[in-house]
Amino acid sequence: MPTDTGKLYLVSLGTGDPDQLTLRADRIMRAADLVLGPGDAPVRYAGQLAGKPFMEAGHGLFTPMARRRDTPEAVDAEEGRRRTAIRDCIAAGGTVAVLSFGDPTLYGPQVGYLDAFRDLQPEVVPGISSFAAANAALACALTGGSTSQSVILSLGKNANAGYAGSDRLSVLAQSRSALVLFTMKTDLGRVVEELRAGYPGDTPVAIVCHAGNAAKQEVLRATLDTLVEVASRRELPFEHLVYVGDFLAHPRGDYQ
Amino acid sequence: MPTDTGKLYLVSLGTGDPDQLTLRADRIMRAADLVLGPGDAPVRYAGQLAGKPFMEAGHGLFTPMARRRDTPEAVDAEEGRRRTAIRDCIAAGGTVAVLSFGDPTLYGPQVGYLDAFRDLQPEVVPGISSFAAANAALACALTGGSTSQSVILSLGKNANAGYAGSDRLSVLAQSRSALVLFTMKTDLGRVVEELRAGYPGDTPVAIVCHAGNAAKQEVLRATLDTLVEVASRRELPFEHLVYVGDFLAHPRGDYQ
Numbered sequence: 001m002p003t004d005t006g007k008l009y010l011v012s013l014g015t016g017d018p019d020q021l022t023l024r025a026d027r028i029m030r031a032a033d034l035v036l037g038p039g040d041a042p043v044r045y046a047g048q049l050a051g052k053p054f055m056e057a058g059h060g061l062f063t064p065m066a067r068r069r070d071t072p073e074a075v076d077a078e079e080g081r082r083r084t085a086i087r088d089c090i091a092a093g094g095t096v097a098v099l100s101f102g103d104p105t106l107y108g109p110q111v112g113y114l115d116a117f118r119d120l121q122p123e124v125v126p127g128i129s130s131f132a133a134a135n136a137a138l139a140c141a142l143t144g145g146s147t148s149q150s151v152i153l154s155l156g157k158n159a160n161a162g163y164a165g166s167d168r169l170s171v172l173a174q175s176r177s178a179l180v181l182f183t184m185k186t187d188l189g190r191v192v193e194e195l196r197a198g199y200p201g202d203t204p205v206a207i208v209c210h211a212g213n214a215a216k217q218e219v220l221r222a223t224l225d226t227l228v229e230v231a232s233r234r235e236l237p238f239e240h241l242v243y244v245g246d247f248l249a250h251p252r253g254d255y256q
Numbered sequence: 257m258p259t260d261t262g263k264l265y266l267v268s269l270g271t272g273d274p275d276q277l278t279l280r281a282d283r284i285m286r287a288a289d290l291v292l293g294p295g296d297a298p299v300r301y302a303g304q305l306a307g308k309p310f311m312e313a314g315h316g317l318f319t320p321m322a323r324r325r326d327t328p329e330a331v332d333a334e335e336g337r338r339r340t341a342i343r344d345c346i347a348a349g350g351t352v353a354v355l356s357f358g359d360p361t362l363y364g365p366q367v368g369y370l371d372a373f374r375d376l377q378p379e380v381v382p383g384i385s386s387f388a389a390a391n392a393a394l395a396c397a398l399t400g401g402s403t404s405q406s407v408i409l410s411l412g413k414n415a416n417a418g419y420a421g422s423d424r425l426s427v428l429a430q431s432r433s434a435l436v437l438f439t440m441k442t443d444l445g446r447v448v449e450e451l452r453a454g455y456p457g458d459t460p461v462a463i464v465c466h467a468g469n470a471a472k473q474e475v476l477r478a479t480l481d482t483l484v485e486v487a488s489r490r491e492l493p494f495e496h497l498v499y500v501g502d503f504l505a506h507p508r509g510d511y512q
Binding site: 177 | 266270273274275276277278279280282283359361362363364367370371378379380381382383384385388389391392393394395396397398399400403404405406407408409410411414421422423424427428430431432433454468
């Protein structure tokens, strides 16, 4: 429940194109008394943020992530400055918006704010994830596959040697669902090897680059057998998702 | 690529609250020459749609779904009227917006329009799915589980007797991922039975009712062992999602 005075929001910016904001996110950003977010947010969202106090939000702060990239002392100092600014603003009855690209709850680097400020009952303002934007780029029913009507979001790195989670790609592959790989630290050769545990070699694959960026978005097509070769033809941008599944050959969908 | 004259959009309305639209969807709705969508859209989105030609979009038209609820003749007639209106409008250089709640590519009843009008290069305008809204309601990292960093979207009915897909819930349960069940035709007793193939009985569960509806949204908590009993205490609304996974006990997230 919102309190009368003081409120902390974790606001999705969508995928970065300024018109991918929701009306709700737009309103909350305009009304905020203090904003934390990506360094270029005050320029990119000048209409919403002009003249407001702003701090860079820090990648992975308030999670163990930050402590793997820096010393405990440096992280404590970084977190401390933000903690003080946020709590002072809220205590004075202000509203604070922490901005994050995509869905902050899906591999989001700002999700730690939710736990660190749990006592303030922070509210997440949902937005367009790269997943939703890439689905739109593909323009077909993810849930319309002929073998599976399910969708799995996972990480390319789960195919790497030594990964000990219960969600190795070879396990996930058993259901032959529509698979969406967020591609941080991905070895595509290993990915293909693990996926062969469930998917036939002729399973369609799509690589969606720069999902939700109207100027740069692009879709490359392959199969599981040709994925490594297709991907090797060019330098893939950091921002790409890999989709695997027979749904790519069944655009209409049929789930009930 | 957009054509200069005539354009077909499949536009997400988000979860139904008027401020859950993106700025982009808002603009496209206002500019459209013909709109198809849920019957109450002209009232609910009067600001965007006032005075525009409007047709009800029809649940599952242009997919096999519609043909299971009505005679081929009736469906042909329904589709025919809409096909003519859309093609006439586009041929005259107009823009057409087909409106859909949530992510139209995730169990969406309007996804058939994409295939039926593929030659017009329809464009999907992404929006807030019930999934994104429910993630926000839970306000924790879906990808922050201790056993799995993956997320699976599936259907409660995949636990039902006779379901022959490769994505039975007992198969999906093997990875112990964050599981999100869209709850059409769900027998919760059978769901729990299938999920026990992978998840311990004390795995946390959340039922998110009316996700993204600010006035009615509610989260109920249970475990796999208590889910049937907790759900039986009250009448669940049609609009609810069931979340299962140890991520619910690890709000901070830690994925890299």
